[in-house]
Amino acid sequence: MDARLRDHFDGVGAKKLSATEAASAQVSRGHELAAGGPVLDLLGRSRTQFSCHYLYFNADEVLEDRSTITLYDAREHQQNRSPEWRLYYPSGCQPMEAMQAGDWCWVGRLTTGSVMVVVAAPDTSAAVRLNQLFGTQLDRPAGVTPVRSLQFDLFDLEAADDGNLDLDDADLLQTLGISPTVEHEDLLPRLVDQFGGRLPMPPVAQFAALCRDLTLTSDPTVDPDQALFDWVTTTNDLYFAYERQVVQPLLDAEFAHRDVIDIDIFFAVATRLKNARFSRAGKSFESHIAAMLDATGLRYETQVRLEDGSKPDFLFPGLRAPADLQTQLAAKTTTKERWRQVVGEGRQSQTRYLVTMDRGLNLDVVTAMEAKDVAVVVPSPVRATYGGALAPRLTTVRDFITIASERQARAVASGVLP
CATH class of the missing domain: 2.40.330.10 (DNA-binding pseudobarrel domain)
Structure with missing residues (x-):
């Protein structure tokens, strides 16, 4: 956009x-x-x-x-x-x-x-x-x-x-009263052909997979940072375009040809649509991360319950590895105060990683995260939007893959993993 x-x-x-x-x-x-x-x-x-x-x-x-x-x-x-x-x-x-x-x-x-x-x-x-x-x-x-x-x-x-x-x-x-311009709108007919162009909205995993297929210029094995960034931004654009296609008839049915619009209905519809948009964005983000990890050959498990009851989004290389060789990764499109949830996830490891697309980080937030042993991972195009002292404190996706790969290799060398 x-x-x-x-x-x-x-x-x-x-x-x-x-x-x-x-x-x-x-x-x-x-x-x-x-x-x-x-x-x-x-x-x-x-x-x-x-x-x-x-x-x-x-x-x-x-x-x-x-x-x-x-x-x-x-x-x-x-x-x-x-x-x-x-x-x-x-x-x-x-x-x-x-x-x-x-x-x-x-x-x-x-x-x-x-x-x-x-x-x-x-x-x-x-x-x-x-x-x-x-x-x-x-x-x-x-x-x-x-x-x-x-x-x-x-x-x-x-x-x-x-x-x-x-x-x-x-x-x-x-x-601010400004509607973003949607890119890739020329691909909307492909989405309509695939998913029908009407409610219900398509399953998140299938929609995300099609968006990856349509992003032909990105190879996660060559540049995982750019691939993840392109997949997410393309999905956001195409979801906005498809949402407009699907939601307009819903709005017409609810509000068109009415002399008076019920404010409670208006806010209920708006809230439902907005919540669905952000919920789908989070699930799509996890789908893209999993696809990237699969392409790189990293071993991982998702939503596994640890001994303390926490469930990190991704655990590398898995539960069989000793705690000092495990790497935990949480995924949130934006952090806000939700990064504090990560603090309670995966206490078996000293450092927990949080991958995000957030363009709204500041030094105070990152410092607070580091104090709780939470390291921020962002694709390099997002990292490039930050200057000064903040950018060097953000881990790229490639660097995170290197960290997880080294620990996986040590687990294999020690005989813990085949």
Whole structure:
């Protein structure tokens, strides 16, 4: 999937918020963002009121409001003084009232002429993902902070990392009102021929297997990282395309030709579809991992119960091997707080591995995982989206296969395995 943000935004400015800009800090009574610098090239240099979509992401919820934002010069009536441009947000705007000093803020000029202001707490997955999607580099080392506020830097959306999106990226963008573009839609007729193009949805394993067959450029024996990445991203794209084909008649049956739409039914249908989407993504991910492991010749068992009652997703080379030669691998498309489940899995081994496609990791999360002896495994194309100090702490799929293969070879050499 591709966001094609340049088709939705004329440009995006980004910065870290100062205490004077965050109403919750109670440093200033104004409800304003400092707006000087390059962002004026985007918004103009005259008093203007824009329609505005406000969003605030914290760890627990998303706050949203639609009202206006006003660009103005705070010194417009003071002669012989340099302009001081600000963006005024209305008092009582819930997303803006909730933001904190140090939060990350994006101001975008939409192609419709309206403005979008998005704020996210920097320790959240949403902040990491938005920073990647917009290519805004807010995670770069901090420089010298001006006394009053940081100016917005303007970023080129041609350099945005808005391709090869995962389901969480797509979900985030849809919250912003942007529907991702589905790639590989030309393959939809193959899916319809295979599975009928109507409910019920096809079995996960069969759908995933067909997606692998349709991804002809990936060989797991040559490049397991690229193969796993291609299989997962292709499956996400094709599932989105097939879902639209299948779900549209369901929506028409539930909501078309109704004078009034029952809100409870609306949310029930939306929740059911969203939960099914993420559940299938997780099961498809496990199917692709198993196919990759089979291609590499690694021995493993799935969902085996260990002596302590835990059931890791994959156990290498199996229960017959001694604990010091076993390798446990959990699979989660995204981590969030669910990585803590891995801590209780497979206590026979000191280090547990977690393979994920998550593009929303940050240093705090990875450090917390390492403190609990959980090592993160990601395909190298996902690892490449992380820079700085984080990327070297992420294990590639090839490196994990090497670790598991060496332990398997030692188990065979010792006579524990044939």
